Amino acid sequence: MLNLVLFGPPGAGKGTQSQKLIEKYQLVHLSTGDILRNEITQGTELGLEAKKLMDQGVLVPDAVVIGMISNKLDSNKEAKGFIFDGFPRTVAQAEALDQLLETKHTAISGMIALIVDNEELKKRLLLRGKESGRPDDANPEIIGKRIEEYNNKTAPVANFYKAQNKFQSVNGIGSVDEIFASIATVTNSFN
Known part of the structure; x- marks a missing residue:
């Protein structure tokens, strides 16, 4: 089973490249944001718990998100693999994901990080903001904070997977x- 974590700062091209990975390798896309919204819409126990917390302005705890990921894995038992989008964002989440996958007799095959310099990211996001109307992509100050947040929080996660040679x-x-040709070469090395 091929399980990938695709990483990169906002504007790095994760959405575009994950679609290409899904098509080439027949992977199931696991976006924690999509999973949360789906669980809430379906009114599952975890979804109701998440909604209650979100309505209070509180972050959904890792245990709830891991539970939702577990449900998604269980409902896709025939999958050739998964691509994790937006998760894990912290070392604690990476450790919890490893433990969950171990119970399902699988593991993360590798983490692929898209490297793009900050100036290029800002240009891409401002362009995306104009084209999509997303307010978080139209404000250079917010863009700078999002990139800084990514750089500060995800470096330890990259180190977590480096320590596993993944x-x-x-x-x-x-x-x-x-870019996809480079990603495919790396992905093939994980198989």
Whole structure:
């Protein structure tokens, strides 16, 4: 089973590249944001718990998110693998994910980090903000904070996977197809 963590700062191209990975390797996309919204919509026990917390403005605890991921894994037992999007964001989440996957007799195959310099990220996000109307992509100050938050919080997660020899970085600048070719080469090395 091929289980990938695709990482990169806002604007690095994760959404574009994850779609290409899903198509090429027939992976199931696991976006924690999508899973949360789906559990809430379906009114599951975990979804109701998450909604109650979100309504109070409180972050959903890792244990609840891990429970939702577990449900998603269980409902896709025939999957060739999964691509984790937006998770794990902390070392504690990475450790919890490893423990969960171990109970399912699988593991993270590798983490691929898209490397893009801050100036390019800002240009991409401002352009995306104009095209999509997303307010968080239209404000240079907010963009700077999002990039800083990513750099501060995710470096330890990258180190977590480096310690397991599961971390690979890919240059996230170039054409979509050039970047994907690099990602595919790395992905094939995990198989």
